[in-house]
Amino acid sequence: xxxxxxIWEEYGMDQHPVLATVFGNGLINHTWKLNYGAEAYILQTIxxxxxxxxxxxxxxxxxxxxxxxxxxxxYLFVTPKQTKQGASMLVLNGVYYRIFPFVxxxxxxxxxxxPEQAFEAARQFGLFTKNLAGFDCGQLKTTLPKFHDLVLxxxxxxxxxxxxxxxxxxxxxxxxxKLVAYRFITHRFAQIxxxxxxxxxxxxxxxxxxxxxxxxxxxxxxxxxxxxxxxGYFISDLGDMMRTYLCPVSEEESDFNKIGIRKDxxxxxxxxxxxxxxxxxxxxxxxxxxxxxxxxxxxxALRFLTDYLNNDVYYGAKYPDQNLVRxxxxxxxxxxxxxxAI
Numbered sequence: 001x002x003x004x005x006x007i008w009e010e011y012g013m014d015q016h017p018v019l020a021t022v023f024g025n026g027l028i029n030h031t032w033k034l035n036y037g038a039e040a041y042i043l044q045t046i047x048x049x050x051x052x053x054x055x056x057x058x059x060x061x062x063x064x065x066x067x068x069x070x071x072x073x074x075y076l077f078v079t080p081k082q083t084k085q086g087a088s089m090l091v092l093n094g095v096y097y098r099i100f101p102f103v104x105x106x107x108x109x110x111x112x113x114x115p116e117q118a119f120e121a122a123r124q125f126g127l128f129t130k131n132l133a134g135f136d137c138g139q140l141k142t143t144l145p146k147f148h149d150l151v152l153x154x155x156x157x158x159x160x161x162x163x164x165x166x167x168x169x170x171x172x173x174x175x176x177x178k179l180v181a182y183r184f185i186t187h188r189f190a191q192i193x194x195x196x197x198x199x200x201x202x203x204x205x206x207x208x209x210x211x212x213x214x215x216x217x218x219x220x221x222x223x224x225x226x227x228x229x230x231x232g233y234f235i236s237d238l239g240d241m242m243r244t245y246l247c248p249v250s251e252e253e254s255d256f257n258k259i260g261i262r263k264d265x266x267x268x269x270x271x272x273x274x275x276x277x278x279x280x281x282x283x284x285x286x287x288x289x290x291x292x293x294x295x296x297x298x299x300x301a302l303r304f305l306t307d308y309l310n311n312d313v314y315y316g317a318k319y320p321d322q323n324l325v326r327x328x329x330x331x332x333x334x335x336x337x338x339x340x341a342i
Contacts (some may be wrong), residue, residue: 003032003043010083011090011099033102040102041081045095051227054096056141058088060229063139064100064132064202072131076105076222078103106213106221115268118245121212122272125204125237128223130276132202134157137231139203140275144228147205148236150189150299157302164309168324173328175305182334185298188291192233197284203232207240234277234285239296246293247333251300255323259332261340297337301330 008014011165016037023033023042034041046054058080080088090097098169112118146152161169161176185309192198204211205228212220216237246265251260270289274281307314317323 005045006092007090007097007099010092011081012084024258026031034099035093041103041140042100042231044098044100046053046089046098046227048096051143053141053143054089056143057227057229058098060140060143061226062088064226064229068131069134071083071134075127075131076103079180080221103222105216107215108210108213110210112155112209112245113264114218115262115264117209117214117218117220118137118241119268119272119275120218120290121207121209121239121245122216122218122241123275124212124223125207125241126273128204129201129234129237130280131180133280134204137200137202138273140229140231142230144205144230146234147228147230147300148296150186150295151193152301153299153302153306154183154186157306160306162307164306167309168309168311171321172305172308172324172327175324175331178303178331179305179327181299185291185294189295192235195284197282198233198288199282199285200231201234202229203234203236205232205236205240207237208244235288235292235295238269238273238289239292239294240291242293242294242337243300243330243333245269246277248335251304251326251329253329256329256332259329259336261333261336263340266340284293290337293337294334294341297330297334301327302331 003020013034013036019035020032020043023031030045032043034043046057048054049059061080065077068075068077080101081101082088084091109117112121157179161180164249204223204226206225207223209310211223211225213222213224215221246261246269247259248262251256253259274289280285304315304323305327308321308327312323315323315326
């Protein structure tokens with residue numbers, strides 16, 4: 001994808017040449033690192049197939065930035081560079097662009113290596129949520145409707161079981177039966193969203209390790225990638241960390257014998273998150289900490305198997321039965337989490 005030269009003029013960056021190089025390995029947005037004189041920036045496009053209202057993302061980030069500036073001015077929150085017209089995004093030929101300052105001496109990790117890193121990442125996500133404790137969630141727009149709505153994902157799964165590919169239903173019968181047996185996880189989610197002791201908060205919704213920046217001392221310094229920032233429950237952020245931090249292999253691993261829970265990472269995630277959020281959570285929320293991981297892993301297993309039964313229309317597949325493998329992978333991880341909670 002070529003970058004229009006007009007961007008530099010609109011952002012007031014036309015006094016020096018801009019060196020742009022492809023940056024990172026994100027799957028949703030196109031990203032480049034920019035060198036402009038002595039400064040460095042990150043340029044991104046917004047994927048409109050995923051985020052149909054890019055201005056909702058910009059509105060959320062602007063509202064959060066203003067609140068943090070007023071109430072926690074020392075907190076490192078990376079805000080977009082403004083255009084000459086004072087906007088936080090630029091639209092050219094139907095493409096949405098934004099530029100962020102590059103955080104100096106920072107690194108984003110793609111692989112979580114130690115419990116200490118897990119603690120640091122979880123602490124940073126907890127700090128982000130804690131600093132927004134007084135923020136009015138009514139100001140936030142929903143960028144991905146019903147993204148972590150387990151009741152909806154459960155219904156989509158049941159619909160796929162009824163109407164999906166018959167041959168695939170036969171192949172996946174064992175998985176289907178197990179996921180149906182674990183529907184008590186959905187029932188508990190339905191209870192949670194009707195329980196006033198579970199607070200709706202500004203929630204990141206995508207707490208994988210690459211969305212935390214670390215310094216050279218391996219200390220987490222801030223969270224990034226706020227496209228999925230919207231109102232939600234703490235179980236989304238804590239659960240996503242459990243889903244992606246605890247197992248030594250990814251959701252793509254087909255050798256299920258390699259799937260397990262690293263207990264020291266599990267403890268580190270909870271300790272790190274609660275070091276900031278412990279006093280913010282109600283008793284009911286604290287009691288639901290083990291459930292957070294079950295919730296997120298179960299939901300992902302449902303989504304993978306739903307897509308498999310629907311002929312891979314959402315996630316796609318690079319090889320036959322990839323979504324079946326992914327669903328089986330997450331089911332094993334779920335069962336390991338359930339064993340841990342006994």
